Amino acid sequence: MSRDDSRSEEESAGTRDLLDGHAGSGHAVVVSIDETAQFWDEQARTFDDEADHGLRSPAARHAWRDMLRSVLPNPPADVVDLGCGTGSLAVLLAEEGYRVTGIDLSAKMLERATAKARAAGTATSFRQGDVSDPQLQRASMDVVVVRHVTWALTDPDDAVRKWAGLLRPGGRLVLVEGLWSTGTGMTARRLEGIVRPIISNCETRPLTDEALWGRPIDDERYVLVARG
Numbered sequence: 001m002s003r004d005d006s007r008s009e010e011e012s013a014g015t016r017d018l019l020d021g022h023a024g025s026g027h028a029v030v031v032s033i034d035e036t037a038q039f040w041d042e043q044a045r046t047f048d049d050e051a052d053h054g055l056r057s058p059a060a061r062h063a064w065r066d067m068l069r070s071v072l073p074n075p076p077a078d079v080v081d082l083g084c085g086t087g088s089l090a091v092l093l094a095e096e097g098y099r100v101t102g103i104d105l106s107a108k109m110l111e112r113a114t115a116k117a118r119a120a121g122t123a124t125s126f127r128q129g130d131v132s133d134p135q136l137q138r139a140s141m142d143v144v145v146v147r148h149v150t151w152a153l154t155d156p157d158d159a160v161r162k163w164a165g166l167l168r169p170g171g172r173l174v175l176v177e178g179l180w181s182t183g184t185g186m187t188a189r190r191l192e193g194i195v196r197p198i199i200s201n202c203e204t205r206p207l208t209d210e211a212l213w214g215r216p217i218d219d220e221r222y223v224l225v226a227r228g
């Protein structure tokens with residue numbers, strides 16, 4: 001794997017420069033919220049260069065749209081995208097007719113997300129916040145979407161518990177994660193072990209379609225869907 005190929009996974013995993021020698025352990029190093037925000041502010045300018053981040057190609061957009069539509073209820077529905085980054089998924093879902101809120105720590109990521117929503121003409125709303133405790137009203141969402149964020153949180157069990165509390169009855173928690181070839185990330189088995197005690201109705205589907213990633217992949221990538 002080339003340096004460029006590995007960059008997406010390491011940075012998606014959250015913390016290339018913050019891993020501090022722990023790459024390969026599959027565990028994130030505990031860092032402060034300010035350090036995390038600063039790290040992601042620095043990634044914002046080039047973040048969308050990766051196919052699955054920017055969704056610039058029609059093939060990638062269609063692949064993510066189809067995958068998400070297959071696990072979400074029909075629009076309109078209230079969706080929050082936690083750790084929304086540059087807003088690619090949030091805007092994609094808003095274009096599909098969902099009412100979408102995006103929350104992220106990084107002001108630079110949110111600037112890009114806001115510009116993307118404006119360019120797309122969607123009414124997506126974005127705000128700065130810590131997804132470990134999103135400060136949203138309980139039972140106010142039909143869907144909580146989180147892509148490439150959960151594994152790197154300090155206390156994913158507590159975060160998932162809070163996210164589950166945001167769901168209306170019958171709502172869905174949709175977590176996209178992976179254990180990337182770099183050794184960072186989280187296995188589906190481990191994430192299921194976190195989610196199942198909180199929402200027992202949960203299933204995982206592998207995401208192997210190369211259209212999602214802009215290239216063939218040989219590591220573990222998946223979506224976990226839990227239905228409250």
Ligand SMILES: C[S@@+](CC[C@H](N)C(=O)[O-])C[C@H]1O[C@@H](n2cnc3c(N)ncnc32)[C@H](O)[C@@H]1O
Binds near residue numbers: 011012086131148
């Ligand atoms: C790998 S990026 C994923 C962005 C987006 N979910 C996507 O898939 O395109 C991780 C994002 O999570 C955000 N993030 C990390 N920890 C966070 C936290 N505790 N609270 C809010 N956002 C966080 C970062 O600022 C960054 O935008």
